[in-house]
Amino acid sequence: MLAIESLNKNFGALQVSKDISLSVAPGQCHAVIGPNGAGKTTLIHQISGVLRQDSGRVLLGGRDVSHLSVWERVQAGLGRTFQITSVLPTFSVLENVATAVQAKTGSSMRFFTSAAGEATLNEQAQAILSRVGLSDRADRPAADLSHGELRLLEIAIALAGSPKLLLLDEPMAGLGKTESAVLIDLLNELRSSFPMLLVEHDMDAVFQLADEVSVLVDGKIVARGTPSEVRENPQARAAYLGEGA
């Protein structure tokens, strides 16, 4: 679904992405782990279109999206969540999702009929909310949600774009044990319909979710394999799992 082909990126003399290649097959969850400063965020920016690569390509569902802007990549099927939760705080939970549904359902250059009254948008949004378990929160302002609920709302917003791939940027960040467990269950359930690229610090989550793990160190992928292979890989251990994980 997603293929990254020998991506390179320099900031001046600093090489932040060195010949990165990876791919996510349908039904698969591919995790990228690595210490701080390894270039994970730069990689995410290049996939989502915030930054342009110096060389290499990003393919989404076989289509080269390397030169598309952020919103065009979303329209092409890239759904993402943010490391720091990002929702529309003054909108209701339902309207957050309905606004994302709207982007994929007909033109938004409509100026006179009420958007909140569009039953098809609301029904689709409601269905997605019940899928992530937020339907009882639908009418609350998004700003009222707890941190864990915001994480779920972000996933709902990403799902509303019927993505070909979910790019999850540290979805577990700041979550407690029980909230993490809820989210891991949800992602496990979604995995069959939505291939995922998971960038995560939380090793429990990575080992429970990922089919394949890539270890990114100093802008370079130093190890790749199943979670158990990576756990045993000496290079990965040295770079990342260092302190006896």
Place this chain on the structure above:
Amino acid sequence: MMDRGALIGGMIFALLLAMPVLLPILGAGYLTGLLIKAMLLAIAAISLDLIIGHGGMVSLGHAAFIGVGAYATAIGLESGIEEILLLLVITLAVTGGIALITGMLALRTSGVYFLMITLAFGQMIYFTLTSLAAYGGDDGLTLWSLATLFGSDIVQEGEGLYFFVLAALFLSWFSVWRISQSRFGRVLRAARDNPQRAEVMGYPIVRYQLIAYVIAACIAGVSGLLLVQYAEFVSPSIAAWQRSGDLIVAVVLGGLGSRNGAILGAFFIVIMEEFLSSIFHEWRLIYGPLLVILVLYAKGGLNDLIHPKSREAS
């Protein structure tokens, strides 16, 4: 649940509709002119609320579009065009065109930089108007002929003009409210709330912001057209940045992004100015602190005082 925003809006318009009958009975017919002034300010404030309240784009150059509309009309009249609907088309084309070009450049920025660049464009327009020597330059231009509606002079003064301005106010109020609730308005509000998020929902947000900016400029231009018709005079001072400041005060005072706030704010300003300046020469000494108190204690603006928690943006 009753829609109180619509109810209050309906009451405002019913009252304005009744004024030409009520005022002479009260022996206050001379206030018609004041009401027209307030309605003209309200039209411009409503348009500014589309970009500030709903779009989150704080422009300090909005009055320049009133000036552009007024000068487009005045120059049209001087050239012998008297049909008001034709002048309207000219006004919309000129203000819309200028807004499209300045907006494309201004929207490369946001926040305080957007404020500065709109101020700069506004001042450029202001100084361009002062340099129009053939049309009065600094001193402005008195118009000897006014616009007609299908050849009739009904829209030139008195009740005819009053109702024409009222109709324009109603159309602006109704359109901006409908736009704010539409699919387009929803994207605009999403981009105000969190531009990054709106973009990652798949929206090219600058395109939406630019269209809103052009629509707002066009409505402000119409306010300029009507101002010429009312004042029979045009001068660059209507495009000065202080006038843009007044518009921001009207919008914030009324309640950002609320259905009736811009009208309430504009009427409050015009009426307070008239009232305070008639009883006290140094009236600004009262007006200033009054604004401070209102902004501190009525954060949702006058609209919230009448109708708490009515912000349409939720």
